[in-house]
Amino acid sequence: MRASRRRATAALSVAACLLALPATQSAAEQRHGSGSGTDRGTATATSVYRITDTDSRTRTEIQRTGALVLSLKGDTAFVEADEHQVRRLRSAGMRLSRAAAPSSGSPHRAAPGDFPPEDSGYHTYSEMTEEVEAAATEHPGIVDRTSVGRSARGRDIPAVKISDNAGTDEDEPEVLFTCNQHAREHLTAEMCLHILRRYTDNYGSDPAITDTVDSREIWVVPMVNPDGVVYDVGGTYYRGWRRNRESAPVDLNRNWGHKWGCCGGSSGSPNSPTYRGPAPFSAPETSAIRDFVESRVVDGTQQLTGHIDFHTFSELVLWPYGYTTDDTAPGMTEEEYRRFASIGRSMAATNGYTPMQSSDLYVTDGSVNDWMWAEHGILSFTFEMYPSSGGLDGFYPPDEVIQRETSRNDEAVSILLEESGR
Missing domain, CATH: 3.40.630.10 (Zn peptidases)
Structure with a gap:
């Protein structure tokens, strides 16, 4: 079940790279079920990065660039950021490493609005x-x-x-x-x-x-x-x-x-x-x-x-x-x-x-x-x-x-x- 579940979440690795959808789905999306995206208002591609040795001050700085701290484990933060934000973070002296993305796959939904x-x-x-x-x-x-x-x-x-x-x-x-x-x-x-x-x-x-x-x-x-x-x-x-x-x-x-x-x-x-x-x-x-x-x-x-x-x-x-x-x-x-x-x-x-x-x-x-x-x-x-x-x-x-x-x-x-x- 876990392997199947990871196929279902795989689209998140590409979702961050796509345009956030408008309030209603397009006709093409209704027909073909395409076009997922996170809720950023631009088409800027984002990825998830790992940043070590963070504290409250540095995590606040991360947020203020427009990047988003997704989670925290000890002093390691997982951060969603686009290329511009990554440059700003690196120029501030932070060390970023790309976090592993889920494997690719195409889940089937039972019906629109249902969980897989x-x-x-x-x-x-x-x-x-x-x-x-x-x-x-x-x-x-x-x-x-x-x-x-x-x-x-x-x-x-x-x-x-x-x-x-x-x-x-x-x-x-x-x-x-x-x-x-x-x-x-x-x-x-x-x-x-x-x-x-x-x-x-x-x-x-x-x-x-x-x-x-x-x-x-x-x-x-x-x-x-x-x-x-x-x-x-x-x-x-x-x-x-x-x-x-x-x-x-x-x-x-x-x-x-x-x-x-x-x-x-x-x-x-x-x-x-x-x-x-x-x-x-x-x-x-x-x-x-x-x-x-x-x-x-x-x-x-x-x-x-x-x-x-x-x-x-x-x-x-x-x-x-x-x-x-x-x-x-x-x-x-x-x-x-x-x-x-x-x-x-x-x-x-x-x-x-x-x-x-x-x-x-x-x-x-x-x-x-x-x-x-x-x-x-x-x-x-x-x-x-x-x-x-x-x-x-x-x-x-x-x-x-x-x-x-x-x-x-x-x-x-x-x-x-x-x-x-x-």
């Missing part, structure tokens, strides 16, 4: 909505299906509430789990669906699960970026797509309002994969999550006390702030930073991830974690899931790993749910 047959364990957008509906039907007392809004292309963004009296807004700590802000990170949607199944199917039989559901209100949003997800799997090959599907696609995790565009941690160019959009919350997807979070302010108190935003990949646990390399900054005291670090390290000890402040990876501005904490005091973390390192193919692990890599985070999720009540 060998990856059928992943959920498409429609399959995700069916699973959400099924959970609400099978567990009516503890599951309430709702919506946080609609995407740029008009798709519903479902949310699920899990609690012992799901239809009632009780005075209990609330925790939010969000997945798939970045389209190609499909393992994250499986993570949210795993949380949904774990806290519903085991209710009443597992004492710890039952106690958590009885004492918390758990919110799960499996696909924040449904348009991007559908587009990424909608052609002959995986497209390596990251952003949403507006006419000028936006990196949703650079579009949040706190310190938006402040510090060189995002791009103002619509051609960049880290394009932050024309204004904070300009993307309908981020504004929908914002409105939901703000709706949880009851009698002046934010009910949400914890949050994890799942991404892939690098196996990291990250906490705010991302916009500054300082541990403490306005809105973050030393005591609060120590609590973030303590919880982050405790969670990482259970799943084998590496814990760090977000800016220790590289500086980002307009991120969800910074906004959640600075604006609402929510303990907000990012998990970068499996694999630990790699190039573009790291976004597309085989479906055989789904159960292992989602259950790997069970204890960490439990820790945050416990901490949310303190």
Whole structure:
């Protein structure tokens, strides 16, 4: 299965060399299934490089050239860059070596919008909505299906509430789990669906699960970026797509309002994969999550006390702030930073991830974690899931790993749910 899977991801080695597709497929592509591409707005060819001996400062410099850090293993970064960016990086004294590309191959898709047959364990957008509906039907007392809004292309963004009296807004700590802000990170949607199944199917039989559901209100949003997800799997090959599907696609995790565009941690160019959009919350997807979070302010108190935003990949646990390399900054005291670090390290000890402040990876501005904490005091973390390192193919692990890599985070999720009540 793994060899077959690698044939399916092989197109990524050529995808980076092709023009990013327009909002709708061309007639030629519809007929022949040709023309995959990553979400850069130019026809400039890109490749994946390995850069050793990096630190937060050098990785931030890499991002500011327009190159994209794909993953981090120790101090080695895997970077997607075009020739111009490579020249800039080398002139800055960085040593780059070309990372091995997957072998070539031509996968067959069962139908447009489906994962390849060998990856059928992943959920498409429609399959995700069916699973959400099924959970609400099978567990009516503890599951309430709702919506946080609609995407740029008009798709519903479902949310699920899990609690012992799901239809009632009780005075209990609330925790939010969000997945798939970045389209190609499909393992994250499986993570949210795993949380949904774990806290519903085991209710009443597992004492710890039952106690958590009885004492918390758990919110799960499996696909924040449904348009991007559908587009990424909608052609002959995986497209390596990251952003949403507006006419000028936006990196949703650079579009949040706190310190938006402040510090060189995002791009103002619509051609960049880290394009932050024309204004904070300009993307309908981020504004929908914002409105939901703000709706949880009851009698002046934010009910949400914890949050994890799942991404892939690098196996990291990250906490705010991302916009500054300082541990403490306005809105973050030393005591609060120590609590973030303590919880982050405790969670990482259970799943084998590496814990760090977000800016220790590289500086980002307009991120969800910074906004959640600075604006609402929510303990907000990012998990970068499996694999630990790699190039573009790291976004597309085989479906055989789904159960292992989602259950790997069970204890960490439990820790945050416990901490949310303190």
